[in-house]
Amino acid sequence: MSVFGQVKVKDGKYKIKGDFHHITPNVPIRNEDEGWRLMGVTNPRDMTYIHMYGGEAVFFENLGRARLHGSRCDNPDCETKGSVYLPFRIHCPDCLSRNTVVDLTDVARKTATIHTFMVCERSGAFNTLDTPIKFINIEFEGVVTILMSYLCIGEPKIGMRVTPIFRTVNPTYTILDLSWVPEGTDEKDLPQGFTFA
Numbered sequence: 001m002s003v004f005g006q007v008k009v010k011d012g013k014y015k016i017k018g019d020f021h022h023i024t025p026n027v028p029i030r031n032e033d034e035g036w037r038l039m040g041v042t043n044p045r046d047m048t049y050i051h052m053y054g055g056e057a058v059f060f061e062n063l064g065r066a067r068l069h070g071s072r073c074d075n076p077d078c079e080t081k082g083s084v085y086l087p088f089r090i091h092c093p094d095c096l097s098r099n100t101v102v103d104l105t106d107v108a109r110k111t112a113t114i115h116t117f118m119v120c121e122r123s124g125a126f127n128t129l130d131t132p133i134k135f136i137n138i139e140f141e142g143v144v145t146i147l148m149s150y151l152c153i154g155e156p157k158i159g160m161r162v163t164p165i166f167r168t169v170n171p172t173y174t175i176l177d178l179s180w181v182p183e184g185t186d187e188k189d190l191p192q193g194f195t196f197a
């Protein structure tokens with residue numbers, strides 16, 4: 001079995017190693033009711049996709065360090081100067097200048113509330129979260145956008161105060177390193193690998 005593709009950047013270039021696609025033999029699809037007549041084939045395919053984070057890398061790096069970062073427009077000529085964004089936005093949507101990275105961990109700990117929520121009983125391919133998934137839209141004091149994430153303990157309610165938790169043990173470097181629990185949750189009840197800020 002070959003190694004899945006791995007990537008690093010060195011001297012300003014992508015260095016790739018291993019196999020980025022695996023072709024597995026086809027398997028015939030036969031009709032049991034008609035003397036096992038051939039109906040088609042399955043086409044098994046695996047591929048490794050290279051997903052670059054660009055200017056958002058700082059956000060994902062810091063989740064594993066139990067910090068939640070957003071961004072802010074500091075352009076003095078911008079009509080919406082001072083707007084704070086979470087989800088993280090690399091550029092200001094109004095003036096397109098590069099935003100300043102800001103640490104919103106304490107803002108989240110002190111002011112995060114559920115704006116609205118959605119409970120999903122079934123999920124799509126490659127989902128790793130337990131169902132039902134409690135997706136929550138979270139609002140923060142002083143932040144002009146709303147963050148989509150998931151509540152991993154308890155039942156969501158509109159207006160409920162929630163606290164961020166972070167996967168600091170073996171982080172995945174994806175948005176799944178961030179989750180939320182009701183305010184006042186005991187640290188010992190957190191999912192394995194997660195911690196408070």
Ligand SMILES: [Zn+2]
Nearest residue numbers: 073078092095
């Ligand atoms: Zn701006």
